[in-house]
Amino acid sequence: MKFLSNEPRLPVPSPLMMWEEGSFANVTLIDRWPTIIRRVIEENDFSPLIIENLDNIVREFPNGIVRSLKGDHGADLEAWAGYIEPWLGQRWIDVPWLFAEVYLYRRILEATGYFTPGNFQGIDPFASQKSSSLVKVIPSIQAMSTQVNRFVNSQENRVSAIALLYFALWGNRIDLSMWPEDAEEGDRSRIESDSQQANILVDDTAKIADKIAGFRGVRIDFIIDNAGFELFCDLCLADFLIDSGVAERVYFHLKPHPFFVSDAMIKDVDLTLSVLMNNSNSDVSSLGNRLTEHINQNRLICRDDFFWTSPLPFWEMPEDLRGELGQSELIFVKGDANYRRLLGDCQWSFTTPFEDIVCYFPAPMVSLRTLKAEIIAGLQENQVEDLNRRDPQWLINGEWGVIQFSD
């Protein structure tokens, strides 16, 4: 029997909070957010007033109070009045982590005048980090473009699809809110084939490849996460789906404004394509040209929507967006923050069946996510015990991934 509902099938547990000392959410509030804001100040040429606005946000952590947004001309102000209402007047440390984090990124834009007519309107405070991270991964992009062009000319569609799914997963290891592009972390775009499979905790790739094998000229969607190497990997998968005839159209759902440092907007797709097209390596430029052709022919379509930058769980998706996504045969949900929203950022037991939570999703979906928050579903009990023994940081270090399919 098909279960039809707009909500998870199980009672929803309470959300992840930030007050628990030692939790990743607490470290995020106390250490990571101030670092992110200081970096925005260093990397931009903002006015003294804007710098003061940004400094003031840092001073609010952790005991400052959640307040309404100022009338900064954002098209999302009315929606935000509703999101903030339940938490108004409460301390940052006492409100749910997901709400606080999304509110923080909106407050940064209020502080920098992103929506306000004036000198800094439309300036992406994270632009320089995004573009230097893209430059840094050019060698990986060159190596991968050669491979992708081979996939496109090969008859082995199943093998190609599986390889590209792994790339699209591990591309999510790079995330500038966690690992700034100049961090001494080694090259996170390096994808080693042995760790590709060994570190995947749930791997539904075979089921997805079977599903894709049955498609001809369908619609496929991506709820996109980071710009840079991850977006490049997503573009490679989209290119393959279109070229192989699997998809007639691929839709990319992007953020309407800067978010979580490295999240991709439509302008980041445009920038990536122009970097690819202008690269001196012919494998890279031909891939860039092909992707641009897909855009020109309306086969690769980029959309944005304020729902993607809201603090709501995905089961509160507005009806029009739900109807739109419902036309898709398969939706790739990319990255950690989107995974948190899929699960409502709640404290599910790690062994809760994934399907029992995400059954509300409007179309078959695949989550491709490396773990960067203390939330997950769909594991086996012995897996959790084993991971706790082997790698105490397994939930947050980005070294482990899931490819979880819900039909």
Ligand SMILES: O=P(O)(O)OC[C@H]1O[C@](O)(CO)[C@@H](O)[C@@H]1O
């Ligand atoms: O780019 P991603 O994969 O969505 O990750 C965003 C990161 O920011 C966080 O929200 C923490 O600040 C994590 O959940 C996640 O690691």
